[in-house]
Amino acid sequence: MLAFLLSLASSSAVGDPSILKFDRIVDGTGEALQHREIAVDDGRIVAVGDDLARLYPKAEVVDLQDLTAVPGLIDVHVHMTYGLREAPVGDPWAALFASPAEDRLVASVWNARATISSGVTTARDLNALDHVDFQIRALIRSGIVVGPRLLLSGPAFHPLLLPPVPEGESRDVVAEFSRQARNRVEMGTDWIKIFATTGSAEDISGEQVFFYPEIHAATEIAHEAGIRVAVHCYGPSAVPDALRAGVDSIEHAVGMSDELLREWAATGVFYVPTIDHNRYYADHRSEYGYDSATEENLRSFVARNTETLRRAIKHGIPIAMGSDAVMSMFGENARELEWFVEAGMTPGEALHTATMNGARLLGLAETLGRIAEGYTADFVGVDGNPLEDIRAVSRRVRWVMKDGVVVLDRGQR
Numbered sequence: 145m146l147a148f149l150l151s152l153a154s155s156s157a158v159g160d161p162s163i164l165k166f167d168r169i170v171d172g173t174g175e176a177l178q179h180r181e182i183a184v185d186d187g188r189i190v191a192v193g194d195d196l197a198r199l200y201p202k203a204e205v206v207d208l209q210d211l212t213a214v215p216g217l218i219d220v221h222v223h224m225t226y227g228l229r230e231a232p233v234g235d236p237w238a239a240l241f242a243s244p245a246e247d248r249l250v251a252s253v254w255n256a257r258a259t260i261s262s263g264v265t266t267a268r269d270l271n272a273l274d275h276v277d278f279q280i281r282a283l284i285r286s287g288i289v290v291g292p293r294l295l296l297s298g299p300a301f302h303p304l305l306l307p308p309v310p311e312g313e314s315r316d317v318v319a320e321f322s323r324q325a326r327n328r329v330e331m332g333t334d335w336i337k338i339f340a341t342t343g344s345a346e347d348i349s350g351e352q353v354f355f356y357p358e359i360h361a362a363t364e365i366a367h368e369a370g371i372r373v374a375v376h377c378y379g380p381s382a383v384p385d386a387l388r389a390g391v392d393s394i395e396h397a398v399g400m401s402d403e404l405l406r407e408w409a410a411t412g413v414f415y416v417p418t419i420d421h422n423r424y425y426a427d428h429r430s431e432y433g434y435d436s437a438t439e440e441n442l443r444s445f446v447a448r449n450t451e452t453l454r455r456a457i458k459h460g461i462p463i464a465m466g467s468d469a470v471m472s473m474f475g476e477n478a479r480e481l482e483w484f485v486e487a488g489m490t491p492g493e494a495l496h497t498a499t500m501n502g503a504r505l506l507g508l509a510e511t512l513g514r515i516a517e518g519y520t521a522d523f524v525g526v527d528g529n530p531l532e533d534i535r536a537v538s539r540r541v542r543w544v545m546k547d548g549v550v551v552l553d554r555g556q557r
C-alpha cells in the first residue's frame with residue numbers, strides 16, 4: 145500500500161532532530177558503515193552514529209530496523225514530461241507529439257511520483273518542450289507534487305527542433321548552436337542536451353548528425369555560464385567529437401573500440417549507458433506496436449550495450465546511472481543497476497554510480513550521494529542487504545526521505 149505522507153512530521157524544528165534507526169547503513173562509497181543511526185534536522189544530516197538519543201535526548205526516534213538505509217538515488221537521465229494522460233489509441237509517440245502541454249504536465253506529475261517511489265530523490269531531465277519541465281520542477285519545489293529534485297536541460301538540440309532554413313540557403317550550424325546555447329543559459333537550464341546521432345526508441349541507428357565545431361561552440365558557451373553538456377550518441381560515431389569538445393557526459397553509446405575507450409578514460413567524461421530502457425521497450429512492445437524483429441533488435445542492443453559497459457568499466461571510465469525512463473517505465477528507474485552488476489560491477493560499485501557518481505556529474509557532490517554529517521537528508525530504506533543483492537535497491541524500496549521529509553512509507557510501522 146502506497147502512502148504518501150505530505151506532512152512535515154519527520155522534519156522537526158531546528159535543534160530538535162529526528163533519529164532514524166536502521167538495520168544497517170550503506171553509504172554512497174558502496175560500503176556499509178559501522179553505525180546504524182542517523183540524526184536529521186532541518187533537512188540535513190547532523191550526526192551518524194550509535195546511541196544518538198544520548199546526544200539528543202529530546203529527539204523523536206523512528207524505528208526503521210527492518211530496513212537498510214542507502215543514500216537517495218540519483219537518476220541522471222529521465223524524460224519526466226514524456227507521458228500520456230490516457231492510454232493512447234495507436235502509436236504512443238504520435239500521441240505524445242500531438243498532446244497539449246497541460247496533458248504532459250499531468251503525466252509528469254505521475255512520473256515524478258513513480259520516480260521518487262523507486263528511491264530516486266534527484267534526477268536530470270534531458271529534453272522537454274513548452275517549459276513543462278520547469279513547471280513540474282516548480283510544483284515539486286513548492287511541495288504540491290511529490291517528486292525528485294530536478295536538474296533540467298529544457299529543449300534539446302535536435303535536428304527536428306532547429307528552425308527551418310529558407311529554400312536555397314544553407315544552415316550555419318555553429319552560429320545556430322551558439323544562438324541556442326545562449327538561449328538555454330538565459331532560460332535558466334542546468335544542462336544542454338545535444339542529440340549528436342540518430343537513435344531512439346525502436347530506432348537503434350547511430351548516425352552522426354552534429355559534429356565537433358557546433359558541439360564545441362555550444363559547450364564553450366555552456367561552460368562559461370556554469371552549465372553542463374550531455375550528448376546523445378547511440379553508436380560510437382560522434383563520441384570522438386564529443387570528447388574533443390569537452391562535454392560532461394555521453395549517453396547510451398555502444399560499440400566503441402578499446403582504443404577509443406582508452407582515450408575516453410583519459411578525459412574523465414562520464415558514461416551514462418542507459419541499458420535498461422531498451423529492455424523496457426522490448427518488454428512493452430505491444431504497447432508501442434513494435435513487431436518481433438524490432439524486439440530482437442532492441443534485445444541485441446541491450447547485449448551490445450552491456451558488453452560495451454563491461455569494457456568501459458575495465459578502462460576506468462566514470463559511470464553514472466541513467467534510466468532513460470519514459471511513459472510507463474517510471475518506477476523502474478533503478479533497474480539499470482542490475483545491468484551494471486551483470487557487466488561486472490560489485491553491487492556496492494553499482495550503488496556508487498547511482499549516488500556519489502551521479503552527484504559528481506551533477507556538480508552536487510558536496511551535498512548529495514553520501515550518508516555523512518552535513519549532507520542533505522535524502523535516504524532510501526530498502527528490504528535486504530544491497531551489498532549482497534542489488535535488487536534490494538532496484539526492486540525493494542520501502543521508505544523514502546527527501547530533504548528530511550518522509551515521502552514514501554510502505555511499512556507497517
Ligand SMILES: [Zn+2]
Nearest residue numbers: 221223270468
Ligand atoms: Zn533519453
